[in-house]
Amino acid sequence: MTLLGEFSLWAAVIVGLWCAVISFSGRWNGRPELAATVTRSTHALLFCLLAASLALWQGLISHDFNIEYVAAYTSRNLPPYFIVSAFWAGQKGSLLFWAVVLSLFGSLAQTLTPRRYSDLLPYVAGVTSAVVVFFVGVMVLSANPFDRLAFTPPDGRGLNPQLQNVGMVIHPPMLYLGYISITVPFAFAAAALLSRKLDTGWIHAIRKWTLVSWLFLSIGITLGMWWAYVELGWGGYWAWDPVENASLLPWLTMTAFLHSVMIQEKRGMLKRWNLGLIVGTFLLSIFGTFITRSGVISSVHSFTQSNVGYFFLAFLVIAGTFGFTLLYTRWPLLEAEASLDSVASREAAFLFNNLLFVGIAFSVLWGTLFPILSELVRGNKITVGPPFFNRVNVPLGLLLLGLTGIGPLIAWRKASPENLKRQFFWPVLAGLATLAGLLAAGMRDPYPLMALALAGFVAGTIAQEFQRGTRARMRMHQEPLPIALGRLIGRNRRRYGGYLVHVGMLIYFVAFAGMAFKREQEATLKPGQSVEMRSPFGHTYRFTHLGISQYEALNRIVTAGTIEVTKDGKSDGLITSEKRQHVDSFKRPTFEPSTEVGIRSGLQEDLYVVLAGVVNGTEEAVYRFNLNPLVWWVWFGGMVLVSGGLVTMWPGGGPTIRTRRPAQAGYEVALDGRTGGQADRRADGTAASAV
Amino acid sequence: MKAGHKFLLGAALIVGSVAFLITEGVRETGVYFLTPSELAQKTAQDPSFVENVGFKVGAKVVPGSVRRDAANRRIDFQVSDGVKTYPVTYKGLVPDTFTDADDIEVVVEGRLGRDGVIRATDVLAKCGSRYEAKFGAKKA
Numbered sequence: 001m002t003l004l005g006e007f008s009l010w011a012a013v014i015v016g017l018w019c020a021v022i023s024f025s026g027r028w029n030g031r032p033e034l035a036a037t038v039t040r041s042t043h044a045l046l047f048c049l050l051a052a053s054l055a056l057w058q059g060l061i062s063h064d065f066n067i068e069y070v071a072a073y074t075s076r077n078l079p080p081y082f083i084v085s086a087f088w089a090g091q092k093g094s095l096l097f098w099a100v101v102l103s104l105f106g107s108l109a110q111t112l113t114p115r116r117y118s119d120l121l122p123y124v125a126g127v128t129s130a131v132v133v134f135f136v137g138v139m140v141l142s143a144n145p146f147d148r149l150a151f152t153p154p155d156g157r158g159l160n161p162q163l164q165n166v167g168m169v170i171h172p173p174m175l176y177l178g179y180i181s182i183t184v185p186f187a188f189a190a191a192a193l194l195s196r197k198l199d200t201g202w203i204h205a206i207r208k209w210t211l212v213s214w215l216f217l218s219i220g221i222t223l224g225m226w227w228a229y230v231e232l233g234w235g236g237y238w239a240w241d242p243v244e245n246a247s248l249l250p251w252l253t254m255t256a257f258l259h260s261v262m263i264q265e266k267r268g269m270l271k272r273w274n275l276g277l278i279v280g281t282f283l284l285s286i287f288g289t290f291i292t293r294s295g296v297i298s299s300v301h302s303f304t305q306s307n308v309g310y311f312f313l314a315f316l317v318i319a320g321t322f323g324f325t326l327l328y329t330r331w332p333l334l335e336a337e338a339s340l341d342s343v344a345s346r347e348a349a350f351l352f353n354n355l356l357f358v359g360i361a362f363s364v365l366w367g368t369l370f371p372i373l374s375e376l377v378r379g380n381k382i383t384v385g386p387p388f389f390n391r392v393n394v395p396l397g398l399l400l401l402g403l404t405g406i407g408p409l410i411a412w413r414k415a416s417p418e419n420l421k422r423q424f425f426w427p428v429l430a431g432l433a434t435l436a437g438l439l440a441a442g443m444r445d446p447y448p449l450m451a452l453a454l455a456g457f458v459a460g461t462i463a464q465e466f467q468r469g470t471r472a473r474m475r476m477h478q479e480p481l482p483i484a485l486g487r488l489i490g491r492n493r494r495r496y497g498g499y500l501v502h503v504g505m506l507i508y509f510v511a512f513a514g515m516a517f518k519r520e521q522e523a524t525l526k527p528g529q530s531v532e533m534r535s536p537f538g539h540t541y542r543f544t545h546l547g548i549s550q551y552e553a554l555n556r557i558v559t560a561g562t563i564e565v566t567k568d569g570k571s572d573g574l575i576t577s578e579k580r581q582h583v584d585s586f587k588r589p590t591f592e593p594s595t596e597v598g599i600r601s602g603l604q605e606d607l608y609v610v611l612a613g614v615v616n617g618t619e620e621a622v623y624r625f626n627l628n629p630l631v632w633w634v635w636f637g638g639m640v641l642v643s644g645g646l647v648t649m650w651p652g653g654g655p656t657i658r659t660r661r662p663a664q665a666g667y668e669v670a671l672d673g674r675t676g677g678q679a680d681r682r683a684d685g686t687a688a689s690a691v
Numbered sequence: 692m693k694a695g696h697k698f699l700l701g702a703a704l705i706v707g708s709v710a711f712l713i714t715e716g717v718r719e720t721g722v723y724f725l726t727p728s729e730l731a732q733k734t735a736q737d738p739s740f741v742e743n744v745g746f747k748v749g750a751k752v753v754p755g756s757v758r759r760d761a762a763n764r765r766i767d768f769q770v771s772d773g774v775k776t777y778p779v780t781y782k783g784l785v786p787d788t789f790t791d792a793d794d795i796e797v798v799v800e801g802r803l804g805r806d807g808v809i810r811a812t813d814v815l816a817k818c819g820s821r822y823e824a825k826f827g828a829k830k831a
Contacts, residue, residue: 233787343697355702359709366713371724381724383747388720392712399705522784524762594787612784615761622761624784 002067002146005055009140012048012099015041016133023126024194038122039110045129046107049100049136053087056096056145060086066152069093069145075158076585077555082159085169088176089159091293091308092145097173098289099135102128102180109184109209117205123191124184131183138311154586158555161582161594162231171227175220175247179285181213182250186282186323189275193326198271198333203261208649210278214258215645217251222638233595233610235520235626237634240389245368246288249361253281256357259350259407266412267347268337272327273354275334279323284361286316291368342414349407356400363392398450401509404502405458408495409465426464431457451513455506462499462506469496493647500644507637514630522612526620535627537604542566546574548619557581561611561621563598575600577611577623606631722747722800727775734803747800748777748809757790770799770809777803781811788816 019041022028028035056069060083065071073086073093088094106128110121139145162168185206192202224247225237238244257277263270290312340347366373367384374382409423434456438449466485469492473484489496517536525531525545532542544564551558559579565572577598582590598609608626615622723746725733730748734740750770757768765782779799789795801811 340694340698342694343701345694348694348698348701351698352701352705355705359705363709363713363716367716370717370721374721382717382721383724384717384721388716391716391720392709395712396709522764524764592788592790610784612764613759613761620762622764622784 001055001058001064002148005052005059005146006140006144008048008052008055009136009144009146012045012052012103012136013133013140015045015048016129016136019045019129020126020133023122023129026194028122035122039125042103042106042110042125042129045132046100046103049096049103049132053096053100056093057084057087059146060084063156065154065156066148067145068147068149071149071153071156073156073159075156075555075590078156078159079164079554081169082164085163085172086159088172089163089168092139092143092147094172094176095135095139095143095308096145098176098180099132099139101176102135102183103132105181105184106132106187109187113205117201120188120191120195120197120202120205123194124187127187127190128183131187134311134315138308142311143308155584158582158584158590161556161580161591164582165227165231168227168231171220171223174216174223178213178215178217178220179247179250179288181209181216182254182282182285184209185213185278189278190323190326193275193330196330196333198330200265200268203264203274207261210254210258210261211645211649214251214254215642215649217247217254218638218641218645221247221251222635222641226635229631230597230599233597235518235608235610235624235628236515237631240364240367240386242368243288243292245364245389246284246291249288249364250281250284252357252361252364253277253284256354256361257281259357260354263347263350269339269347270351271334271336272331275327277354277358279320279327283316283320283323284365286312286319290316344410344415344420346407346410346412346415349403349410353400353403353407356396356403360393360396360400363396364389367392394447397509398447398454401451401454401458401506404505405454405461408498408502409461423464424461427457427460430460430463445516448513448516451509455510455513458502458506462503465499466496489647493650497644497646497648497650500647501641502644504637504639504641504644507633507640511630511633511637514633515628517629519627520624522622522624524615524620524622531625533625533627535605536629539604540568541572541607541627543575543609543623543625545621545623548614548621555582555584557583559611559614561614561623563609563623565600565607573600575607575609577609579611579613601632603632605629724749724798726750726772727770727777728772730777730803731775741803741805743802745800745802745812747798749796749798750777752789752795752797766814770797777807777809779809779811779814781814783814785814786816789814790816 019038022034023038028038058064059067059070060074063070063074063076069090069092070086073090074083078086086093088097106125109124109128113121113124188202188206188209192198221244224244228239228244229237257274260270260274260277264274290309293308293312340351342348367388371381371383374380405427406424409427411419431453435449435453438452443449443452466488469488470481470484473479473488474481477484477487479487514536519533519535521531521533523531523543527545527547530542530544532540534540542565544566546562546564549560549562551560557580559581560576561578563575563577565575575598578596579593580596581593584590595610595612598607598611600607606626606628608628610624610626612622612624614620723733723744725746725748727748727750730746733746748770750772753769753771753776757766759766763782764784765780766785767778767780769776769778771777779801781799781801789797795816798815799809799811800813800815801809804810
């Protein structure tokens with residue numbers, strides 16, 4: 001089977017190269033059969049890579065330990081679903097995973113894009129194929145998953161225990177899907193530049209794709225936080241680790257892009273900026289892959305150090321040169337069709353929002369690369385950590401939070417004082433009320449106070465939007481409340497889906513603010529001894545160490561410490577934390593021991609118990625206890641964010657066409673229900689098939 | 692044009708505060724990342740470095756040097772880059788990957804005491820083969 005795999009990889013290189021060369025040469029212009037062959041070759045590419053993937057899976061499932069990759073990441077006693085996920089657990093397999101998913105997207109982009117954008121498609125095929133060829137090339141040249149060993153070990157080494165987690169089965173693919181799908185918008189942008197068809201067509205063609213990759217990135221990042229929280233055991237979910245940052249960077253620029261395209265659609269402004277953003281986002285996704293795989297910056301999440309990094313660095317340079325040269329040569333074609341009328345306008349609010357997103361992205365990039373930069377420039381390696389990122393990003397994030405409330409409600413072109421008063425009176429009051437309430441409750445920390453007050457303001461704006469829209473529908477169509485609300489969202493999916501996403505972000509901000517109040521305590525306890533902790537919500541927890549138990553499970557030897565919890569004097573059940581020594585099928589230890597955190601999640605706070613060790617084989621144990629406020633809300637916020645994204649993307653919520661006259665924000669709701677809604681739906685029918 | 696100017700002012704304000712926050716952040720929170728040899732060099736050049744300046748040291752744990760006192764959650768060990776060796780003392784919990792087998796690489800954050808012992812405030816183990824088990828005879 002490895003022969004088939006290896007053969008398929010080479011076939012993929014040939015097909016992909018052919019496609020890219022013909023595509024970029026432009027010889028298909030005026031030759032429809034050749035153009036069709038170019039676009040169809042993306043399907044052939046997909047076929048080759050599917051064959052290769054099946055070959056690898058076959059090796060994994062049949063425990064063919066003569067294949068180095070299989071021996072390095074699985075063992076006979078590994079549960080079946082982890083054997084499936086071992087496909088992307090290591091460097092080589094994940095490169096194949098990347099290539100096959102990208103070729104799937106490349107092929108879908110060809111079949112799902114509406115016919116009216118068909119003159120972009122051969123170029124799109126060329127770009128996606130070229131990127132696929134790069135990944136397959138890296139594999140065959142330096143990281144071939146089908147490499148065989150000189151001997152056949154009796155059992156494999158097994159999967160790292162920290163990867164033996166359900167989150168780890170879905171988190172990497174989600175993040176990869178996000179990273180990978182960015183290639184499609186990039187390919188369309190490049191195609192628009194190459195073909196000089198620089199109207200808003202390409203933006204409409206990729207709207208759903210950008211949302212898809214944004215959504216996958218969001219899910220991937222949130223799952224990554226969850227994994228770090230339950231597996232790494234340091235007590236939090238975000239540590240500003242280089243790899244975490246690398247996943248955040250394209251998300252930030254993609255989010256900026258999702259906002260700024262609206263300005264281009266409505267006003268014909270920001271064309272260059274948008275193209276720059278999409279090229280930048282693509283480069284950042286490759287940069288993230290580079291960081292994760294090269295080992296240039298040490299990180300808890302990275303793969304082992306390898307020379308694969310050089311390939312990525314080279315690719316980054318080539319792709320960057322390609323993208324920005326194209327942009328530069330087409331610069332004069334990208335004149336803006338309108339100019340800014342007033343700073344108090346939606347355009348300006350969105351521009352500021354974009355600057356903040358890019359500013360945050362820049363500071364994160366800067367901090368991540370600072371050890372390298374400082375060594376190059378000053379000869380001293382200087383690192384910055386979480387304190388740096390928090391100092392810089394908390395104030396910027398708060399500004400952004402404020403704009404989340406202002407942007408969607410302020411009028412296009414120029415906001416009149418009446419517009420401002422009408423839109424912002426109640427929300428500002430809501431924000432002030434939140435602030436007053438918190439001050440009265442005794443909260444004095446400035447950043448959390450600001451975060452929560454701003455959240456109150458933004459929540460006010462969103463509630464007001466829903467309330468006004470629903471009331472307008474109820475009045476106009478005599479609909480009862482639930483139907484009016486449902487139809488309001490259903491008929492203006494892009495707008496109200498967007499609000500839901502904002503609600504999700506609000507919840508994130510509130511939850512992040514909560515972590516400012518976390519409590520932590522370490523203790524060495526004999527059985528029967530206990531510690532007491534007071535939570536920021538005023539509860540008193542007592543943790544009593546009951547004892548240590550040892551037993552064997554499927555592929556590990558477990559040492560478990562059990563803690564009895566009382567909350568405000570009342571019994572609140574048991575929490576168990578484990579030390580696990582993983583073993584292979586011959587009971588030989590594999591890997592270092594790993595810790596399984598005991599977590600009790602609640603709406604107010606999480607109890608987070610880590611068994612750090614046992615004193616010299618006795619039942620005396622070392623524990624760390626954390627009270628983590630509002631963590632549950634991070635996962636909930638993620639769900640709201642994702643459902644908002646899904647509403648926005650649902651077929652029917654397509655792009656509003658540009659000819660719609662710019663309306664005063666406040667009246668748009670009513671218009672959407674009738675005339676505007678009609679236009680929306682017409683445009684949607686065609687664009688809906690983009691994904 | 693007036694709106695454009697106002698916008699540029701706002702944009703400059705944002706860009707300026709990003710730049711300010713970054714430079715301030717680096718100045719206030721940046722920490723030297725040194726090897727033991729570089730640390731020795733620094734302290735030789737600038738004696739005030741001892742006790743006053745925080746830094747991170749990236750080095751390997753000297754095999755067999757780890758002394759754990761679990762009951763007091765204290766750990767003593769030595770780090771070395773093959774040229775210079777420093778003793779480290781740390782009170783707190785170390786990650787699972789921290790052992791004295793197999794030349795584990797660690798990053799120790801802290802300050803150097805007058806007695807030549809690094810008082811660590813944080814210890815990170817960065818296992819080079821993080822997600823891959825060691826594999827004896829790889830294909831040549």
